Amino acid sequence: MFAPAAPHRCARRTMLRGGSERSRRFRRNASTTQEEISSWVEKARVSRLQHLEEQASTTIRKAVEAASGEPIAFPCALIAGDVIMLELMHRLGYLTSGAIKVLFIDTFHLFPETLEFLADVEQRYGFKAQVFKAAGCNTKDDYDEMYGADLWKEDIEECDKICKVEPFSRALRTVGAVTMFNGRRRDHGKERAHLEIIEEAAVAGGMIKVQPLVYWEFRDIFDFAKRESVKLHPLHDDGYPSLGDAKDTVRVDRDKWFEYAGERSGRFVGLVNKDGSAKSECGIHVDGAIRDAERDLWETDKGSHVKLWEVPHVIEALEGTNDDNSTLLVVYAPWCKYCQAMEDAFEDLAATPPANVTVAKLRGDAVRDFVEEKLMTKSFPSIYFIDNVGEYVRYESETRTPEAISAWVAEQNLE
Structure with missing residues (x-):
């Protein structure tokens, strides 16, 4: 069988030298190319x-x-x-x-x-x-x-x-x-x-x-x-x-x-x-x-039956000089999830209120000092019955349905 002759020792040294030279040239060129790329990238980032x-x-x-x-x-x-x-x-x-x-x-x-x-x-x-x-x-x-x-x-x-x-x-x-x-x-x-x-x-x-x-x-x-x-x-x-x-x-x-x-x-x-x-x-x-x-709650410009009250209205009610009606007042904050949860129920109550009762709202988070001093509350919602001479009582139940609140108001009227 024909077998190729092994390369002469000198030829092998020549091949190795040639390979090493190509490797060195490649590394040298690659290094230059990498430097150029880095330079281009840096210039691009500066421009960017x-x-x-x-x-x-x-x-x-x-x-x-x-x-x-x-x-x-x-x-x-x-x-x-x-x-x-x-x-x-x-x-x-x-x-x-x-x-x-x-x-x-x-x-x-x-x-x-x-x-x-x-x-x-x-x-x-x-x-x-x-x-x-x-x-x-x-x-x-x-x-x-x-x-x-x-x-x-x-x-x-x-x-x-x-x-x-x-x-x-x-x-x-x-x-x-x-x-x-x-x-x-x-x-x-x-x-x-x-x-x-x-x-x-x-x-x-x-x-x-x-x-x-x-x-x-x-x-x-x-x-x-x-x-x-x-x-x-x-x-x-x-x-x-x-x-x-x-x-x-x-x-x-x-x-x-x-x-x-x-x-x-x-x-x-x-x-x-x-x-x-x-x-x-x-x-x-x-x-x-x-x-x-x-978004406010019980918006009067959108047809709400709940009256918008400010501090002077509440002061008049507490002094018994508002009118002959009693008042059902909710002190609320529009962002409070518990106030939001009772919006529909309180609206239904205001649509058909108990006799001689005004249903009103006061935005409590805007007048916190006032509600804390006059109504003794820091929490929302707080519901109050204020009679026609200015005496008030707070609704303590967590059940805020129209029926439950109406029944509570009826109890206050009887008293």
């Missing part, structure tokens, strides 16, 4: 940041100009993107001038570092945020006494409504905002994946929502902050990609921060909605949430 900065700044400027002097709000949570927006607004002079009003919601569950950081950015950018809290509460102790420290464990949606949605809605109404900036982006994922720069939103009577950073990615936020020496929330250095309530915000491995939806992967951990789905929004940006928080 310049474009994104111009786009965001232009969006902010045009939105302010379009508002024509009407109030503009920026509800700021001090997450990384929000701080970048503060930086851009500051450069445009809109913070020191007050053209953009910064709103801040203290949920009573924030990291202590967040409140410290708020003071830092206020000083740095020359503005003072308007701080809003759960209705009737100035401190965490107030909140715990009124709603319970564990409300978030018992009913997270009710907790969000009280701590975030209602104060947020009240903040927008307070400043009369026609335009609202926010830092939502498409790369947040889930409900935010298809956001546009500008949205029309049925909140606070109708307003424009503007997302200047909608096309930015989380990596862009940090690249820009590094390039421009923008100081971000200190807890980013402790492993938190996003900052929310301390009770349900956790650290995330840094290598996962810049994945799709990575920024918010450490938020709402362990929380589920009532339908069993994983929680991904606090409620502020959920369709209908603000409308629900703003």
